[in-house]
Structures are given as structure tokens and as C-alpha cells.
Amino acid sequence: MYIRRKFIHKENLRQALSEVVNAILRTRMQDIWGEGTTACASDSKKFGSWDQNLMAEWHIRYRGRGVMIYWHVEKNSTCIYSQLKSCSSSEVAAMMEGLLRHCTEMEVEKNYVDTHGQSEVAFAFCHLLGFQLMPRFKAIHSQKLYRPEPELGDLYSNLTPVLTRPINWELIRQQYDQMMKYATALRLGTAETEAILKRFTRNSSHPTYRALGELGKAIKTIFLCEYLHSEEIRREIHEG
Numbered sequence: 001m002y003i004r005r006k007f008i009h010k011e012n013l014r015q016a017l018s019e020v021v022n023a024i025l026r027t028r029m030q031d032i033w034g035e036g037t038t039a040c041a042s043d044s045k046k047f048g049s050w051d052q053n054l055m056a057e058w059h060i061r062y063r064g065r066g067v068m069i070y071w072h073v074e075k076n077s078t079c080i081y082s083q084l085k086s087c088s089s090s091e092v093a094a095m096m097e098g099l100l101r102h103c104t105e106m107e108v109e110k111n112y113v114d115t116h117g118q119s120e121v122a123f124a125f126c127h128l129l130g131f132q133l134m135p136r137f138k139a140i141h142s143q144k145l146y147r148p149e150p151e152l153g154d155l156y157s158n159l160t161p162v163l164t165r166p167i168n169w170e171l172i173r174q175q176y177d178q179m180m181k182y183a184t185a186l187r188l189g190t191a192e193t194e195a196i197l198k199r200f201t202r203n204s205s206h207p208t209y210r211a212l213g214e215l216g217k218a219i220k221t222i223f224l225c226e227y228l229h230s231e232e233i234r235r236e237i238h239e240g
Contacts, residue, residue, distance in 0.1 A: 018103045037075040038109040041240045042095050044070045057087040070094040080104045092122045093194040112240035120216030127219045128183040146217045168214045175211030
């Protein structure tokens with residue numbers, strides 16, 4: 001009650017944090033911090049909490065009861081967004097939520113994540129929304145490259161072990177309007193990222209979900225080729 005009388009609630013606190021972050025971004029000395037950046041990194045951290053907390057869950061990987069805080073930190077170490085999430089909720093949804101709702105003056109173009117913060121659908125949504133998703137894959141050796149056309153497999157005989165089926169471009173064409181509708185809903189905030197991803201996960205045969213997967217496979221294949229080809233990109237992602 002004391003805190004509420006002081007008008008310290010979620011909206012006011014987030015607005016205050018946004019003002020602080022914007023002031024930091026404006027007043028940084030370029031001689032020390034360098035020029036402004038358009039890249040950020042996002043990841044979660046587990047915090048222990050009481051059993052009575054409604055969001056507290058047992059974390060399978062880290063053990064113990066607690067909650068997760070998902071952070072978005074820009075390249076020069078200022079946190080531009082943080083959010084509370086349960087241990088079992090999607091890191092992909094939290095990643096996209098932070099990119100869209102950070103409410104600061106920073107223009108995010110690239111986002112570095114770990115293996116848990118990416119998926120093929122995430123690649124598709126980030127591409128439609130104008131972000132470049134740059135994950136660090138833990139099991140890079142198990143990743144596959146999707147062919148753009150069926151007959152192109154014969155041209156790259158040395159890549160046969162890592163090549164798989166061709167992209168279904170026709171499905172992407174058919175569902176393009178629907179994919180843009182969902183991407184626009186996310187950008188405008190008329191739908192929550194977590195809700196859309198849960199809806200698709202429950203019905204994996206949904207044509208729009210399959211089309212997003214196909215688009216994501218194409219974007220992911222392009223990213224993997226650039227990642228494996230360029231040492232500079234690999235260094236950038238690991239540094240981020």
C-alpha cells in the first residue's frame with residue numbers, strides 16, 4: 001500500500017527507466033564509449049523465489065525454485081529492457097517482446113542470442129519485423145542447410161552431408177498475407193508474442209505456422225552460410 005501511494009507501479013517504473021536509459025544514450029562521451037550502436041544481446045537469468053510466489057517454478061536445468069528475468073542489453077552494456085517470466089515460458093517470445101517493447105530511443109537492428117533464444121519461427125518473425133537475429137548455436141555441427149531448389153543439390157556435392165530438402169516457396173506465397181498480419185499484430189501490440197506462439201505450438205499443422213517455419217528455414221540457412229563463411233561475423237556474435 002505504501003508503494004502504491006507513492007505511484008511506484010509497473011508502468012511508471014518502466015517509464016522512469018526508459019528516461020534514464022535515454023539520458024545515458026544521449027550523454028555518453030563518444031571518446032570513451034564509441035559511437036551509438038544498433039545491436040543488443042538478450043538472455044535470461046534465474047533468481048530464487050519463495051514457493052508462495054505465483055510465478056515460481058522448479059527449473060529443470062538450473063534446479064531449485066525461482067523465476068527468470070530476461071534482459072536486453074545493448075552493446076555498450078546498458079540494459080534497455082527487462083521482463084519477468086516463468087521458468088517454462090518461451091525465451092523466443094521474451095526475446096521478441098523486448099525488441100518490440102523496449103521503449104527507448106535506441107534503434108535495434110541486430111540481436112545476439114544463445115541457442116535457447118532462437119527458433120525457425122523466430123528467424124521468420126524477426127525478418128518480417130526488420131530485425132537481424134544472430135544466434136550462437138551450441139550444436140552447430142547438427143545444423144542443416146535447406147536447398148532453394150530441388151535440382152541444386154547436385155551442384156554442391158561437397159555439401160551433401162549437411163544439405164536437406166528444398167524450401168516450399170509456394171506455401172510461403174500462399175500464406176504471405178497471413179504472416180504479415182501476425183507480424184503487424186506483434187508490432188502494434190494487439191497480440192502478445194507468447195499467445196501467438198502458444199497458439200501455433202498447439203496446432204503445428206496450421207498452414208501459417210508451417211509457412212513461417214519455411215521462411216525461417218530459408219533465413220536460417222542464409223545466416224548459417226554467412227556465419228560459417230565469415231570469421232568477422234563469428235567474432236561479432238561471440239563478443240556480443
